Amino acid sequence: MTLAAPPVPAPGVVAARRPGRSRALWLLLALAALLGLAVLSVAVGSRPVGWSDITAALGGSSETLAEAAVTKRIPRTLLxxxxxxxxxxxxxxxxxxxxNPLADPGILGVNMGASLAVITGIAWFGLTAASSFVWAAILGxxxxxxxxxxxxxxxxxGATPLKLALAGTATSAAFASFITAVVLPRNDIAGGVRSWQVGGVGGASFxxxxxxxPFxxxxxxxxxxxxxxxNSLALGDDVAAGLGERVALTRGLAAVGAVLLCGAATAVAGPxxxxxxxxxxxxxxxxxVDHRWLLxxxxxxxxxxxxxxxxxxxxVARPSEIDVGxxxxxxGAPFFIHVVRRQKVRAL
Amino acid sequence: MTATPTSLTTGPAPETVARVARGRGRRRARRRAVVVVLVVLVVAVFAASLMVGRTFYPPGDVLRVVLGEDVPGASFTVGRLRLPRAVLALLVGLCFGLAGVTFQTMLRNPLASPDIIGISAGSSAAAAVAIVTFGLSGAAVSFLAIVVGLGVALLIYVLAYRDGVAGTRLILIGIGIAAMLESVIAYVLSRAAAWDLQEATRWLTGSLNSAGWDDVVPTLLALVVLGPLLLTRVGDLDMLQLGDDAASALGVRVERTRVVVIVAAVGLVAFATAATGPIAFVAFLAGPIAARIVGPGASLLVPSALVGALLVLVADLAGQNLFDHRYPVGVVTGVLGAPYLVYLIVRTNRAGGSL
Amino acid sequence: MTADHTLTVADLSLGYGDRTVIESLDLVLPPGRVTAIVGANACGKSTLLRSMSRLLRPRTGQVLLDGEQVHRLPAKELARALGLLPQAPTAPEGITVSDLVGRGRNPHQRLLSRWSAEDDAAVAAALEATDTVELADRPVDELSGGQRQRVWIAMALAQQTDVLLLDEPTTYLDVSHQVEVLDLLTDLNRTRGTTIVMVLHDLNLAARYADHLVALAGGRLHAVGDPHAVLTEDTVRAVFGLDCSVIIDPVSGRPLMLPIGRHHVAAPVDVS
Structure with missing residues (x-):
């Protein structure tokens, strides 16, 4: 049995249970929270700065150390x-x-695939331009x-959560070995490799x-x-097909979109x-569970x-930093465990 | 079946008994032959790894060094460098092979080896923190590795416990814990004074480069104490393959067996990991490979331990000698293991078997 | 061989987590007879069976084998007296039929003891009884559903217990294999005096093959005794919430239940 993420009631039931207004409210709240966090991200960092530094930096000045720090934080926040x-x-x-409730680009090995492709590109195909990294990452x-x-x-x-998670983990482990094997004989690129093993947004620039x-x-x-x-796919392939959905096409398109997003994200921020x-x-x-709101x-x-x-x-680690990955x-891992514990065994 | 089968009243026909006994004898003979061949191979590769290297030493020289004679040149290279390295390779191979197949048998899943469900990662993270962050060495590292390894195993077990432990839940929770611990390792390594790739390799994929006699002693002790303990549970482990209910009905104390077996297997993994790091895929591959050679139905513990030793010895020999660059053993097993892993997943899934 | 073991359930309550499945149940399973446990889905049939073979600890009350609590008996000693075939046992990949059946000898073997001629004989007898001798050297994975079920029963037979519990031994089998399996269990009961206790969901097969019928409803005992006394229109209505007509099966002389739905009822039937 493949398990639909959570039980999926018919769309009408969902609408009845969660009026559009409350969903819109949540979305607004989330946007407000994001805005607040963005401000915080510019204002707070391993180097304490004052408000005057921030306003000056936002005005384009980067003369003092504090202003320079803030200037670096702007692209970082955007990234x-x-x-x-x-x-x-x-x-x-x-x-x-x-x-599958456990699908995640990290667990499914997609991020490691992107990392491996970029590193192989650097070591074997002489990639140097950042733009070629993006293509390599998306390909990987x-x-x-x-x-x-x-x-x-x-x-x-089919793709049960257990089988997918195991296949992903095992593949990630294999990719990690490949990465080491590719990098070890190449002292010249070894230093840059760390950023492909631990994800972070610290090196961001405009x-x-x-x-x-664009990606x-x-x-x-x-x-x-x-x-x-x-939304149709959530009801199962057979039902979706019965509802007139072209299952393979829908699934393929959505997967392409998701892979584009993961690949591009990994290309700039690592796994x-x-x-x-x-x-x-x-x-x-x-x-x-209505994807039109959920997405x-x-x-x-x-x-x-x-x-x-x-x-x-x-x-937390002032004066140094801990990578976001x-x-x-x-x-995230404790949350993953929580999700696993909540599932019925049969569904795994 | 219209008539009452006669065997229920009069006992089985002699030819049926003979047939059963013959089949069993055939399979036992095969298993023995496999074990003998594996032992011979392990000894051969062990000897080869003492002889082969940047300088080749003939068997005579090597033997004299091993027996304690002083041979100019060879005494240092073979006695101080190659011998502890080969002995450690042998021991950790045995440990990983034994522990891996134990977990796979117990959880009825060929992918549920300690290196996938986070137990190796626990020991590895503990050792990395102890060495890199606190500058510890020797027994203290082994001690921390085993304590944390057991702690992680206990944590996974407790988190997975709901009216008994379901194998699937345990595996998935282990994967989650492993992800967390790997990020701890990554953090510790990123905090280290310099990004030392050699050191990183050791804790991420395993390496024999720093092998010495002080690594050999604790690993040997662990194997001598915990190995026999596991071997006494062979029968119970075989029964567990039929499912918890069937095993219990056949007189196995399921929970107690599981606890003993987990403690012993985790101990083996932890000691081996403290010595060399989690050598990628050895615990994972030894069991399935052994199962392929021995054939179904037989206990896999001993053959799998031997396959584990063989894997580590061959991979290290190859990593040291076959390429322009010297690769640590974990990288070789990781790269060699990957295709086999894919084959294994595909085959297991297609059989619709225990996954 | 026919040392009659009596299995008794006294004031037994069972549950998982917060959920109570069986509540203060008293039951005596007659030795040397075939007992079938019937009831609606999720009424606690399988739970009761698991508890009787020590797989589930009682909340309160006890399960007694000849007056001894099964949960206190040494595991192997219990396994020599009482066998259980669970609903979904898993066969290790690639294992041959005779090796799987040989696993049933586990309770008769000591730590590190060698396989004996007696074990071979028990396996051979179990293979013959289940008509699986020809399959002996084949992998279990390759067998059909009916053959596989016979092999699992052979494993339980090799265990040579006086009491055999079976959880839905006929699921996933087509009707001819169902009859075949139940005939085999009846042979076992008649020739060896083995006490058989099985969970069945087909009421009519249960009434035909069991000497003793136990009907559970909502975790409690609803009716127990001779099939003629238990399988009545009232019982079916109370246990399954289904109207029916019970007639005497012309083949076996046992009661036969004919369900009455909303359609296809030719003549008015008296269901009062």
Missing amino acids: AIAVGAALGLAGAVMQGVTR ASLAAVFVYAVGSLGRG DTITLVL LVVGLLVCLASARGL IGFVGLVVPHLCRMLVG PFSAVAGAALLTAADVLGRV IITALV
Whole structure:
């Protein structure tokens, strides 16, 4: 038995239970929270700064150290928002496409696939331009996604959460070995590799953001457009087909969108796990299972979560920083365990 | 079946009994042959890893060094460098092979080995913190690795416990814990003074590069104490393969067996990991490979331990000698293991078997 | 061989987590007879069976085998007297039929003891009884559902217990295999005097093959005794919430239940 993420009531029932107004209210609240966190992310960091520094830096000045620090925080905040939104949305779409409550780009090995592709590109194919990294990452993410899903869905019962998670974990472990094997003989690139093993947004610049922005926008649009199709898919392939949905096409398009988002996010921020797992689950509790609400809400909440994790990582280890990928794993893994514990055994 | 089967009243026909006995004898003979061949192979590769290296030493020299004679040149290279390395490879291979197949048998899932469900990661994280952050060494590291390894195993067990432990839930929770611990390792390594790739490799994929006699002693002790303890539970483990209910009906105390077996297997993993790091995929692959050679139905503990030792020895020999660059053993097993892993997942899934 | 073991349930309450499944149940299972436990889905049939074979600890009350609490008996000693075939046992990948049946010898073997000629004989007897001798060297994975079920029963037979509990031994089998399995259990009962206790969901098969019928409803005992006394229109209405007509089965002389739905009722039937 494959398990639909949570039990899925008919859309009419959902609407009756969660009036559009309360969902709109939640969305507004989430946007407000994101805005607050963004301000916080610019204002707070491993170096304490005053309000005058911040206003000066926002005005374009970067003369003092404090102002320079703030100037660096602006692209960093924007990147955290973009990557968080991408991962949250991609997670929600993947959970919908696979009807699997544990689907997450990190757990499914998609992030590691992107990392491996970029590192192989640097070491063997002489990639140097940041723009080529994005393509490599997207290629790696797609191959890993297809591979893990294919392996995990063979055999009886299709892609059960257990099979997918095991296939993903095992594949990630194999990719990690490959990464080490590729890097070890190459002292010249070893230093840069760390950022491909632990995800973070610390190295952000406006250039990197503009580089991935087109990919993110396309991915975002494809994903949002597939919301209605995902609602049908949630009822099971046979029912969806009976409702006139072109199952393979819907699933394929949505997956392409999600992989674009993960690949692009990993290309600029490295592998960041668990955002795509935690966010959709929290959002479902607040706005229900209708993907037309769930998807945008997951994007906003993902952005807020990653921004918050980044701020936290800068504050708790002052004067140094903890990479955001480590924070999300530490916060997200217990949540993953909670989700697993709540499921009935048979459904796993 | 219209008539009452005669065997219910008069006992079985002699030819049926002979047939049953013959089949059993055939399978036992195969198992023995496999064990003998594996032992021979392990000894051969062990000897080869003492002889082969940057300088080749003939068997005679190696033997004299092992027997304690002083051979110029060879005494240092073979006695001080290659011998402890090969002995440690042998021991951790046995530990990983034994522990891996124990978990796989107990949880009825070929993918449920300690390196996937977070137990190796627990020991590895503890050792990394102890060495990199607190600058500890030797027995203190082993001690921390085993305490944390057991703690993690206990935590996974407790979290997975709801009216008994379901294998699937335990595996998934283990995966979650492993992700957390790996990020702890990554954090510890990123805090280290310099990003030392050698050290990182050791704790992420396993390496024999720092092997010495002080690593050998605790690992040997663990194997001598915990190995036999596991071997006394072979029968119960075989019964557990039929499912908890069936095993219990056949007279196995399921929970008690599980606790003893988990403690012993975790102990083996923890000591081995403290010495070399979690050598990728050895615990994971040893059991399935052993199952392929031995054939179904037989206990896999001993063959799997031997396969584990063979894997580590061969991978280290290859990593040291086959390529331009010297690769640590964990990278070799990781890369070699990947295709087999895929094959295994695909095959298990297609059989619709225990996954 | 036919040392009659009596299985008794006294004031037994069972449950999982917060949920109570069986409440203060008293039951005596007659030795040397075939007992079938029937009831609606989720009425606690399987739970009761699991508790009788020590798989589930009672909340209160006890399960007694000849006056001894089964939960206090040494595991192997109990397993030599009482066997259980669970609903969904798993066969290790690739295991051959005779090896699987051999697993049933576990309670008769000591730590590190060798396989004996007696074990071979028990396995051979179990294979013959279940008509699976020809399958002996084949992997269990390759067998059909009916063959597989016979092999599992063979494993339980190799255990050579005086009491055999079976949880829905006929699920997933087509009707001819169902009859075959139940005939086999009847043979076992008649020739060896083995006490059989099984959960069945087909009321008519239960009434035909059981000497003693136990009907559970909502975790409590609703009716117990001879099939003629238990399988009545009133019992079926109380236990399953279904109107029916009970006639005498012309084949077996046992009661036969004919359900009455809202459609396809030819003549008015008296269901009062």
